[in-house]
Amino acid sequence: MDPEILSIGLLLAAVLAAGCAGNLLLPGKNSTPAPPDDAVILPAPRSEGGVSVEEALWKRRSARIYAEVPLMLADVGQVLWAAQGITNDRGYRTTPSAGALYPLEVYVVAGSVVDLEAGVYRYRPDGHLLVRIGGGDRRADLQAAAVDQASVGDAPATLVIAAVPDRTTAKYGERGTRYVAMEAGHAAENVYLQAAALNLGTVAIGAFDDDRVEEILMLPKNATPLYLMPVGRPVPGND
Numbered sequence: 001m002d003p004e005i006l007s008i009g010l011l012l013a014a015v016l017a018a019g020c021a022g023n024l025l026l027p028g029k030n031s032t033p034a035p036p037d038d039a040v041i042l043p044a045p046r047s048e049g050g051v052s053v054e055e056a057l058w059k060r061r062s063a064r065i066y067a068e069v070p071l072m073l074a075d076v077g078q079v080l081w082a083a084q085g086i087t088n089d090r091g092y093r094t095t096p097s098a099g100a101l102y103p104l105e106v107y108v109v110a111g112s113v114v115d116l117e118a119g120v121y122r123y124r125p126d127g128h129l130l131v132r133i134g135g136g137d138r139r140a141d142l143q144a145a146a147v148d149q150a151s152v153g154d155a156p157a158t159l160v161i162a163a164v165p166d167r168t169t170a171k172y173g174e175r176g177t178r179y180v181a182m183e184a185g186h187a188a189e190n191v192y193l194q195a196a197a198l199n200l201g202t203v204a205i206g207a208f209d210d211d212r213v214e215e216i217l218m219l220p221k222n223a224t225p226l227y228l229m230p231v232g233r234p235v236p237g238n239d
C-alpha cells in the first residue's frame with residue numbers, strides 16, 4: 001500500500017480510537033440545558049468593526065473613571081462575546097482553552113445598561129444569552145468587596161471572570177491550576193481589546209475579597225472569581 005495512504009489511515013484510526021475512548025473533547029457535543037424563560041437573549045455579536053487589532057493594542061489602557069451614561073446591551077454582549085463567545089460549530093471560543101475544557105464562567109453585575117434590569121447575570125456562550133442569577137443593583141456591594149475601588153461602583157456594569165478549576169485539573173492535575181489562570185488572562189485581554197475597539201474602557205481588577213464576591217454572584221461551591229472588569233465609557237485622560 002502507498003505509504004502516504006497507510007499513514008493517513010493510521011492517523012484516522014488513532015483519531016477515531018481516541019474519540020471513542022473519550023479522549024477527544026468536542027465542546028458543544030454534549031447537550032446543554034434549554035435556557036430559562038427569563039433568559040436575556042443578547043443582540044448577535046458583530047464579527048467586523050472599524051478598528052484594527054493594531055489600533056486596539058495601541059489604544060488599550062486601563063480606564064477607571066467612566067462617564068455617567070448607560071451602556072448599550074449590544075456593547076455588553078460584545079465584550080462578553082470577546083471573553084468567551086463561541087466561534088465555530090464545534091463550540092470553540094474566542095479565548096483559547098487547554099484541552100478545550102473551558103473552565104471559565106463570565107458573570108455580569110449590571111446597574112445601568114439599556115434594556116437590562118439591574119442584577120447579576122451569568123453569560124451562556126451557547127445561545128449568546130444571559131441567565132438571571134439575582135435582581136437589584138449590586139454595584140456598591142461589589143465595590144465594597146473590591147477594597148472599595150470606585151471603578152467597580154461607578155461603572156455601568158462589571159464583568160466577573162470566574163472559573164470552575166475542576167474542569168481542567170480533572171485532566172491536567174495541579175498543572176491545570178496554572179492553565180486556568182492563563183485562560184483568565186487571555187479572556188481579560190480580549191475584553192480590553194474589544195472595549196478599546198468600541199471606545200469603551202475597562203480595567204482588570206485582581207484585588208478583591210473572594211468570599212464576598214462569591215456571595216454576591218451566588219457562585220457554586222466549585223467556582224472561584226479571578227478578575228473583575230468594570231466596563232464604561234471612559235472620560236478622557238483618566239489613565
Ligand SMILES: Cc1cc2nc3c(=O)[nH]c(=O)nc-3n(C[C@H](O)[C@H](O)[C@H](O)COP(=O)(O)O)c2cc1C
Binds near residue numbers: 060064149205
Ligand atoms: C493581575 C492584575 C491585577 C490587577 N489588579 C488591579 C486592581 O485591583 N485595581 C486596578 O485599578 N488595576 C489593577 N490592574 C491593572 C494595572 O494596574 C494596570 O494594568 C497597570 O497599571 C498598567 O496600566 P495599563 O493597563 O493602562 O497599561 C491589575 C492588572 C493585572 C494584570
